[in-house]
Amino acid sequence: MSTLESGTIPRSELPEPEGAPSIDRPAAAHLASKTSAFIAEHVIPVEREVIVDGRIVDDALRLDLQRKAKAAGVFGPLSETRYGGLGLDMRAQALVLEAAGASLLGPLSVNGSAPDDGNIHLLRDAGTTEQKERYLAPLSAGDTRSAIAMTEPAPGTGSDPSMLQTTARQTDSGWVITGDKHFTTGADGADFIIVVAATPAGPTMFLVDHDNPGFQVGRRMPTLDHSIPGGHCEVTFTDCEVAADAVLGEVGKGMLYAGVRLAPSRLVFCMNWLGLAVRAHEMAARHIVGRSSFGVPIADHGMAQAHVADSEIDIEASRGLIRWAAEIIDTQGADSSNARHSASIAKTFVSEAVWRILDRSVQLHGGLGVCEDHLVARFLVEARAFRIYEGPSEVLRWSIARRVLRPFR
Known part of the structure; x- marks a missing residue:
């Protein structure tokens, strides 16, 4: 029995869902x-056109899919109703985004994909009235795209925010940002970017418009995944001047806001990728029922049934962790220690469970599993980065263990 299950963690450290608002x-x-x-x-x-035929995932495709999502009444699960969204809490999002995640392009089509998902949440919590009108409203409506620049080339920051190298210097008229970032998702074509830079008061977030002359998007990095408009880019800030009102939140509290953004963003990733894993699981089940070997359907072989059972277990366990974390965020807030803890647990487990489910689906398809005509091969490749972005599994395990051990030290 784990520590949490045995009840050795003080009750103050555990979620208290009783009396939570109903949905x-x-x-x-x-x-x-x-x-x-x-x-x-x-x-x-359209997903088949992208995977099999090589169609590029660009803004024209995004806007077309989002227009259809609006017509179907399923656009904006993360957005407030005043911005044309559905106004869902995290528990409702768990159902809707798993459904959207059944396709690689599903989250994008409903405006529930990274990095816009986390930036919507961040702007809603930290933005001023003017920033919300200028940046949040069009982003929530799908009229614009955004990016967030945090990760840096070595020796800059990756998982360790204390290694931040990009700086922001205050001037009489605002700030001047200087530094290099990479793995900046969606930067190519983004209307604005949120950048984290070091200041004397501490890490601070700034809003930078795409046409700022001090901001430059470099090459798209050749990553495994290809389904994100704008790719993963190298970006440079060279004496990038921004006004004083470009500060997002308070000066020196950038890591605090990043932490608030992380719990919902990690959970949205889990919802989206679980949807894809569920679809791949169903595709594998359909395949093995309809194909025979050694005189019987593959579905009647014990090893195939073991794969099916293990994937089913992973799916249900992932749903449970997602909905547990979603309830904590809804009832205790995304900035609570319980929210961060539960989202870290969910993200670690779900990212690895999704990989296992997709890998089994490839295996159950046999030779066809590695052929992109049958899609599951591309699903597997696209999902690999899920175990790294928004916190590698190793770092999350470290943070989970520290929270568990803290009361005992």
Whole structure:
């Protein structure tokens, strides 16, 4: 029995869901069903064009899919209703985004994909009224795209924020930002970028418009995944001047805001990728029922059934962790220690469970599993980075252990 299960952690450290605001589960389930129908009709056919035919995932494709999502009434699970979104809490998002995640392009089509998902949450919590009107409203409506620049080339910051090298110097008129970033998701074509830079008061977040002459997008890094508009880019800030009102939140509190952003963002990743794993699991089950070897359907072989059972267990365990963490965020806030802890647990487990499910799906397809005509090979490759971004599994395990051990020290 684990420490959490045995009850040795003080009650103050555990979630208290009693008395939590209720959500309309039937309405959320109905919306998830509508989302599934939309994905099947409009998105999965385009997904095949991307995977098999090599169609580029660009803004023209994004805008077309999002226009159809709006017409279908499934656009904006992360956005507030005043911005044309659905106004869902995290528990409802768990149902809807799993449905959207059934396709690689599903989260993008409903405006629930990275990095915009986390930036929507960040701007909602930390933005001023003017910043919300200028940046959050069009981002929530799908009229713009965004990026966030945190990770830096060595010896700069990666998982360790104390290694931050990009700096911001205050001037009479605002700030001057200087530094290099890489793995900046969606930077090519983003309308604005949120950059984390070191100041004398501590790390600080700034909003930088795409046409700022001090901001330059470099090459797209040749990564395994290809389904994100704008790619993963190297970007440079060279004497990049911004006004005083470009500060997002308070000066010196950039890491605090990054922490608030992380719990919901990690959970959204889990919801989206679990949806893809569920679809791959179903594709594998359909394949082995319809194909025989050694005189019987593959589905009747014990080893194949073991793969199916293990994937089913991983799916249900992942759903449980996602919905547990979602309830904590809804009832205790994304900035609570319980939210960070539960989201770290969910992200670690789900990212590895998704990989296992997709790998088994490839195996159950046999030779066809490594052929992109059958899609699961591309699913597996695209999902590999999930165990690294928004916190590598090793770093998350370290932070989880520290929280568990803290009361005993």
